[in-house]
Amino acid sequence: MACHNYATPADLWLLQMKYGGRPELARLLGAWLALALKQAGDHAQPDVIVPVPMHPDKQRQRGYNQAELLARAVARHTGIALNTTLLQRARPSVSSQSRKGRQARMAKTDNPFRCQKAIPAELRIGLVDDVITTQATMQACVDALRKAGATQFTLMAVCRTPE
Numbered sequence: 001m002a003c004h005n006y007a008t009p010a011d012l013w014l015l016q017m018k019y020g021g022r023p024e025l026a027r028l029l030g031a032w033l034a035l036a037l038k039q040a041g042d043h044a045q046p047d048v049i050v051p052v053p054m055h056p057d058k059q060r061q062r063g064y065n066q067a068e069l070l071a072r073a074v075a076r077h078t079g080i081a082l083n084t085t086l087l088q089r090a091r092p093s094v095s096s097q098s099r100k101g102r103q104a105r106m107a108k109t110d111n112p113f114r115c116q117k118a119i120p121a122e123l124r125i126g127l128v129d130d131v132i133t134t135q136a137t138m139q140a141c142v143d144a145l146r147k148a149g150a151t152q153f154t155l156m157a158v159c160r161t162p163e
Helices: 010-019 023-041 058-062 066-078 102-108 135-146
Strands: 002-005 050-051 087-091 113-115 126-131 153-159
Touching: 002 010, 002 023, 010 023, 010 066, 010 126, 010 153, 023 066, 023 126, 023 135, 023 153, 066 102, 066 126, 087 135, 113 135, 126 135
Parallel strands: 002 153, 050 126, 126 153
Antiparallel strands: 087 113
């Protein structure tokens, strides 16, 4: 589920949040995402909100993980529990996904995401990221969560690029 196509004005807000040093925009964008989740109905409601993790080195460099800020806002507006440790990025990305084409993003490589503990199959996970482009990042996260036992997911992002 996404609130908007990756187009003006949402794309500009995301760019400002992510690269323009404007993490406070996550509160507004997360509230927008929480509203979309509520409107999606009961079938989409997760038990826990999990942000797409960022490697600690990259997070130190940027100063924050935009997906985690969005997830915090979604959790705050919906009352759904937030878990920022369930999923970890085990290794950094070689380069930014934003500069890669579709084939490079979808190329099968060693999954950079890991879960440290088993997940009950009945736990419904709401996975949050800023943008869904090819769904490669979300799929890698889902693969890691499935390996740990999860079976139910709601994928959420502020924007989605057109197919």
